[in-house]
Amino acid sequence: MNQKVRVRFAPSPTGPLHIGGARSALFNWLFARKHGGDFVVRIEDTDVERSTLVSEEVILADLKWLGMTWDEGIFAGGDKGPYRQSERLSLYGLYWERLLEEKKAYLCYCTEEELEAERESLREKGQMPRYLGRCRDLTPEAREKLEKEGKKPVVRFRVPPREVIQVEDLIRGRVVFESDGIGDFVIVKSDGIPTYNFAVVIDDALMEISHVIRGEEHLSNTPRQIMMYKALDLSMPQFAHISLILGEDRSKMSKRHGATSIKQYREKGYLPHALLNFLALLGWAPEGEQELFTLSELVEEFSLDRVSKSPAVFNLKKLNWMNSEYIKKESPEGITRLALPYLVGAGLIQDDPAPEQVDWLVKVVSLLQEQLDYIEEVVTLIPVFFGDQVEEFTPEALELMEEESSLRVVERFRKEALQAENWEAPVIKAIFKSIGKELGVGGKKLFQPVRVGLTGNLQGPDLQSLILLLGSQRAANRLDYTLKKLKS
Numbered sequence: 001m002n003q004k005v006r007v008r009f010a011p012s013p014t015g016p017l018h019i020g021g022a023r024s025a026l027f028n029w030l031f032a033r034k035h036g037g038d039f040v041v042r043i044e045d046t047d048v049e050r051s052t053l054v055s056e057e058v059i060l061a062d063l064k065w066l067g068m069t070w071d072e073g074i075f076a077g078g079d080k081g082p083y084r085q086s087e088r089l090s091l092y093g094l095y096w097e098r099l100l101e102e103k104k105a106y107l108c109y110c111t112e113e114e115l116e117a118e119r120e121s122l123r124e125k126g127q128m129p130r131y132l133g134r135c136r137d138l139t140p141e142a143r144e145k146l147e148k149e150g151k152k153p154v155v156r157f158r159v160p161p162r163e164v165i166q167v168e169d170l171i172r173g174r175v176v177f178e179s180d181g182i183g184d185f186v187i188v189k190s191d192g193i194p195t196y197n198f199a200v201v202i203d204d205a206l207m208e209i210s211h212v213i214r215g216e217e218h219l220s221n222t223p224r225q226i227m228m229y230k231a232l233d234l235s236m237p238q239f240a241h242i243s244l245i246l247g248e249d250r251s252k253m254s255k256r257h258g259a260t261s262i263k264q265y266r267e268k269g270y271l272p273h274a275l276l277n278f279l280a281l282l283g284w285a286p287e288g289e290q291e292l293f294t295l296s297e298l299v300e301e302f303s304l305d306r307v308s309k310s311p312a313v314f315n316l317k318k319l320n321w322m323n324s325e326y327i328k329k330e331s332p333e334g335i336t337r338l339a340l341p342y343l344v345g346a347g348l349i350q351d352d353p354a355p356e357q358v359d360w361l362v363k364v365v366s367l368l369q370e371q372l373d374y375i376e377e378v379v380t381l382i383p384v385f386f387g388d389q390v391e392e393f394t395p396e397a398l399e400l401m402e403e404e405s406s407l408r409v410v411e412r413f414r415k416e417a418l419q420a421e422n423w424e425a426p427v428i429k430a431i432f433k434s435i436g437k438e439l440g441v442g443g444k445k446l447f448q449p450v451r452v453g454l455t456g457n458l459q460g461p462d463l464q465s466l467i468l469l470l471g472s473q474r475a476a477n478r479l480d481y482t483l484k485k486l487k488s
């Protein structure tokens with residue numbers, strides 16, 4: 001590559017950062033890092049009504065959280081700013097005025113009603129609704145008359161007739177469009193704000209963007225943008241359009257398929273790197289079978305050649321698997337730190353817990369860590385370590401307790417717990433041993449009644465650790481509760 005690689009992510013701040021947007025950002029980011037290029041982030045806020053600073057903040061915070069730092073752009077500086085379109089209006093003015101002067105664009109006074117009537121009549125004839133050019137060749141007198149009537153014009157680009165526009169797409173190959181299918185389109189609205197298809201070209205050109213890597217939904221905009229580059233004689237970037245992301249039923253990914261915004265995954269306690277790894281594989285296939293990648297491995301392996309033309313399918317199970325793998329790799333201290341806000345939120349732990357409680361929590365978390373798909377799940381798994389009662393007995397657990405020796409084991413264990421002077425693993429082991437001997441039971445018949453007595457369940461965390469972490473008093477209280485409950 002001769003030209004310096006400069007890529008950009010250009011979100012419209014009209015909502016949160018979605019999975020698709022984050023994936024586009026990531027492919028740009030990886031491409032920049034791989035080629036030692038620049039990753040630019042700028043804000044496309046020409047849709048004044050729908051753009052908000054809050055959305056901008058959320059999007060940028062999510063990008064940072066995912067670890068995609070940018071070299072240039074909004075809040076990072078650079079010599080090609082400003083990086084928010086609403087602050088670049090005078091710059092755009094230079095270009096659309098030039099287009100007007102060169103008659104490559106013209107003022108159009110058609111009202112919304114007139115335009116709708118035109119579209120409707122084309123639809124009725126089975127033709128593509130588009131602008132047919134009523135204001136294309138207005139005389140100065142006609143224009144003056146319309147101005148006098150108080151009509152505010154838009155600026156329309158004069159689409160050259162009978163042109164074949166080829167997009168040489170790095171992912172999709174050559175895609176051909178015909179200019180005749182494209183009506184003269186608006187480049188500046190009547191309030192003086194440029195439209196996306198115009199502003200994006202000026203920005204990409206002035207910011208010297210070498211590759212435009214973005215979602216497939218923008219492919220149909222590309223011929224319009226190419227015409228603009230040509231009309232303004234600006235040098236054109238290379239284009240790469242990434243396929244859509246579909247839900248598992250192969251329809252376009254939407255809320256029905258699960259959370260679509262990064263914020264929702266962040267709030268559930270997905271780890272940023274897991275999400276990043278997952279996003280990387282949405283449409284890009286590495287050469288081997290490997291699925292878990294460090295950041296530097298992703299940078300090393302990534303290439304547009306291996307980005308697929310066919311749609312990517314969003315598989316939540318895979319994301320959960322990947323996240324659980326990364327959770328397993330973390331230290332219990334790290335996971336506890338991440339879990340704390342959820343535990344405080346659920347009222348299980350006081351805000352700002354004492355160091356001893358944190359130590360206890362770390363041990364508890366280390367027992368649950370393997371089972372977590374995402375951190376929020378800790379709230380449903382951890383209650384077994386809290387409280388003096390058993391919340392619920394499963395039918396299998398109740399069945400086991402009908403076994404003649406079961407209640408006796410529980411009774412004996414409770415008594416030993418109350419008498420124990422210290423509560424350590426060898427003590428607990430010894431208690432089991434002596435009960436087993438005394439009652440002539442072993443294995444499951446010895447351990448499972450205690451587990452059920454403490455949890456109401458046949459499955460759960462390692463029994464010895466559970467007993468230890470509950471403490472002797474709490475263990476005794478729970479067994480007492482179970483005995484009363486089952487005997488009543």
Ligand code: GLU
Nearest residue numbers: 010011012044200214218
């Ligand atoms: N602002 C556009 C969007 O959020 C991005 C357009 C582009 O990348 O060219 O979809």
